[in-house]
Amino acid sequence: MRNICLTLAYDGTDYAGWQVQPDAPTVQQQLEAAIHALSGQQVRVLSAGRTDAGVHAFGQVANFRIESTIPPEKWQPALQSKLPHNIVVRESREVDMEFHATYSAQSKRYRYVIMNRRLDDPFLRRYCWKIDQPLDAGAMHQAAQALLGKHDFRCFESHWPNKATSVRTILDVSVQRLSGWPAWSPQPIAATSAESDGEFIVLEIEADGFLYNMVRAITGTLVEVGRGKWPVDVMRDIVEAGERGKAGPTAPPQGLALVCVNYGGSAGPA
Amino acid sequence: MRNICLTLAYDGTDYAGWQVQPDAPTVQQQLEAAIHALSGQQVRVLSAGRTDAGVHAFGQVANFRIESTIPPEKWQPALQSKLPHNIVVRESREVDMEFHATYSAQSKRYRYVIMNRRLDDPFLRRYCWKIDQPLDAGAMHQAAQALLGKHDFRCFESHWPNKATSVRTILDVSVQRLSGWPAWSPQPIAATSAESDGEFIVLEIEADGFLYNMVRAITGTLVEVGRGKWPVDVMRDIVEAGERGKAGPTAPPQGLALVCVNYGGSAGPA
Structure with missing residues (x-):
């Protein structure tokens, strides 16, 4: 099991915010769908701040825990290939298992x-x-x-x-x-x-x-x-x-x- | 009859180009609809360049001839109030009746x-x-x-x-x-x-x-x-x-x- 940390930028105009919602596109849902497409696994992606509908991000941070052979730094290009242009993965890296994008933030x-x-x-x-x-x-x-x-x-x-x-x-x-x-x-x-x-x-x-x-x-x-x-x-x-x-x-x-x-x-x- | 000249900027992402089309939103159609909303008149707006679908403009020029009591420089705020945010009228002014945005361009x-x-x-x-x-x-x-x-x-x-x-x-x-x-x-x-x-x-x-x-x-x-x-x-x-x-x-x-x-x-x- 690895804990993968992402740095993200996104244009929030066309999203109903970060958090998954039943009937509207969200950033979290896009990321989780991309991870599923790459690994076949349903994981939860947690972010530092749950931005609202229409709000943007330049340096959002998110993490997810996954059992996968994809090297940590390769999640960046792999995820980008599955994401729309209005969500950009700037970086991916492995972090301590204890790291939590929301609660570890100072x-x-x-x-x-x-x-x-x-x-x-x-x-x-x-x-x-x-x-x-x-x-x-x-x-x-x-x-x-x-x-x-x-x-x-x-x-x-x-x-x-x-x-x-x-x-x-x-x-x-x-x-x-x-x-x-x-x-x-x-x-x-x-x-x-x-x-x-x-x-x-x-x-x-x-x-x-x-x-x-x-x-x-x-x-x-x-x-x-x-x-x-x-x-x-x-x-x-x-x-x-x-x-x-x-x-x-x-x-x-x-x-x-x-x-x-x-x-x-x-x-x-x- | 007056000949009104507009300087326009627009984000072409969401338009099927400048020219009116039967089933797709275009910049020309938006402008003509705004003029109709303000004056009740159906006029043709002609531009210097018929930009294609997805192409943008920073200094497009267009003109239309109309019988109206709206002062030439007031078309700018009046049209803007009827247009979506992705089309901006930077300026409106009266020009010679012979001026044609397409054919007068050098x-x-x-x-x-x-x-x-x-x-x-x-x-x-x-x-x-x-x-x-x-x-x-x-x-x-x-x-x-x-x-x-x-x-x-x-x-x-x-x-x-x-x-x-x-x-x-x-x-x-x-x-x-x-x-x-x-x-x-x-x-x-x-x-x-x-x-x-x-x-x-x-x-x-x-x-x-x-x-x-x-x-x-x-x-x-x-x-x-x-x-x-x-x-x-x-x-x-x-x-x-x-x-x-x-x-x-x-x-x-x-x-x-x-x-x-x-x-x-x-x-x-x-």
């Missing part, structure tokens, strides 16, 4: 891209939220800093309570204006690269875990600050109130992507 | 993008031809120079003879290796920007007109040179032979895009 990083102050674009529209009104990215960044650290984030959770606890630790959060197209890279975007006249606003957020729809609710709330509707110091009040209704709307899915997953030590991928 | 510029020496990418795959074998972009560029000038290009025309004459004049052609994603811009790519280690190979070609599938046949032929299968000086022989069977295969549509259209004088858009 932190995950998401990116949300807003197209702002710009004519529409038929190519990038699949990967961002278009907002015509100019937003104050500096105010959004400042407001977001109140989220850093360990808090009960139930105010940003849809359908609360879904989990045993809604306490999470946000390790890093930034909002920047960029002129170049920032997405599709599994590398974090440096906070020094902001440009005052850029057409894109990019939120990056890293935490030890996320609640359901949390990044999209944070984005929707920060946009209200960027519009000038809410003050820069509103975030602390919203977190303290602990009510979803006090925060802003949930941003649409297509602007969101899982950037990368951090496993710390040597158990999984770097 | 030249058109196309771009073909090959993804080479690179891991797959689920986002860019819709917009390029992926070739794993490293290609010699310098040899492709050198070979392409034999196409410059006025020639009978029937060797690159599918279903010849489609037109009264297959003589065309190629005004500019270049093949370059680039590291950054080169597509989606309606600006020509400067020939000085080549990088020896880039992951993309970009063909740009400008001519007074193109035959059916001509750019894709030229690309497929240049790729055979890039692979080292054919010598750099093969293009002259192929043009002189004048037989489609002597040239290379037709490259797939998704790597191709109409970049911009040149109308010279003051009749149409710059």
Whole structure:
């Protein structure tokens, strides 16, 4: 038995999210079907983050345990040959049997891209939220800093309570204006690269875990600050109130992507 | 009666090309339906280049004649409000009644993008031809120079003879290796920007007109040179032979895009 770890990128536009569903195509289902086609075995593929319908991934991590003669590094080309073009296996490798893509993760990083102050674009529209009104990215960044650290984030959770606890630790959060197209890279975007006249606003957020729809609710709330509707110091009040209704709307899915997953030590991928 | 000129960008992936067809969605049909929704009138929209199924456009130009109170520049937002996100109207303006997007064009510029020496990418795959074998972009560029000038290009025309004459004049052609994603811009790519280690190979070609599938046949032929299968000086022989069977295969549509259209004088858009 081997534990195979995959690094994945996918365009979530045409999928009903990561998780297998009875009547809709999902990324998990595509991967499990590809593994079945190659090995004849039905295995469960687990991922670091169960991305929602329409959400993308640049550096998703997944693993599965299988008895197979396929060498670990050969799963990459083998799976790719069975997958549609909108799911790409960047790497395959063997990991410790204890490695679990979900539970071994120390932190995950998401990116949300807003197209702002710009004519529409038929190519990038699949990967961002278009907002015509100019937003104050500096105010959004400042407001977001109140989220850093360990808090009960139930105010940003849809359908609360879904989990045993809604306490999470946000390790890093930034909002920047960029002129170049920032997405599709599994590398974090440096906070020094902001440009005052850029057409894109990019939120990056890293935490030890996320609640359901949390990044999209944070984005929707920060946009209200960027519009000038809410003050820069509103975030602390919203977190303290602990009510979803006090925060802003949930941003649409297509602007969101899982950037990368951090496993710390040597158990999984770097 | 006014003659309205549009500059358009579109993602051709989900369209059966520009031209109206009985049972498939096309760009022309979407535009004519949007105009009908706004004005109640059935008009014909004509474009500079009838792009094929799956082919994109960054700076397509089209025009239509209509009796309407909508100010020329207001057609841009009005049409956009009726169009799907994969078709974008960049600009609308009034032009001389004599202006005809097809016949007034002095030249058109196309771009073909090959993804080479690179891991797959689920986002860019819709917009390029992926070739794993490293290609010699310098040899492709050198070979392409034999196409410059006025020639009978029937060797690159599918279903010849489609037109009264297959003589065309190629005004500019270049093949370059680039590291950054080169597509989606309606600006020509400067020939000085080549990088020896880039992951993309970009063909740009400008001519007074193109035959059916001509750019894709030229690309497929240049790729055979890039692979080292054919010598750099093969293009002259192929043009002189004048037989489609002597040239290379037709490259797939998704790597191709109409970049911009040149109308010279003051009749149409710059």
